[in-house]
Amino acid sequence: MFAINKTECVGCGTCYKLCPYDAIVETTFGEKQVYEINEEKCMECSLCFKACPLRAINNEEEV
Ligand code: SF4
Numbered sequence: 001m002f003a004i005n006k007t008e009c010v011g012c013g014t015c016y017k018l019c020p021y022d023a024i025v026e027t028t029f030g031e032k033q034v035y036e037i038n039e040e041k042c043m044e045c046s047l048c049f050k051a052c053p054l055r056a057i058n059n060e061e062e063v
């Protein structure tokens with residue numbers, strides 16, 4: 001399952017624009033605007049994981 005690390009995410013929106021399943025939604029983390037993955041919609045295609053410039057998206061099964 002993929003998850004966005006909200007501490008590392010800078011809210012660039014790259015993953016949000018890329019997700020073919022509209023599974024990434026805006027949210028806030030403290031003062032920051034960040035994104036999170038709706039696990040019910042995510043099809044685990046890994047596009048966001050590969051695209052995040054900060055590597056802020058983790059695949060928890062690989063940890
Ligand atoms: S691509 Fe990475 S840094 Fe950009 S919004 Fe998505 S998780 Fe955050």
Ligand code: SF4
Nearest residue numbers: 019042043045046048
């Ligand atoms: S793994 Fe694919 S379906 Fe899941 S949030 Fe990322 S881009 Fe969307």
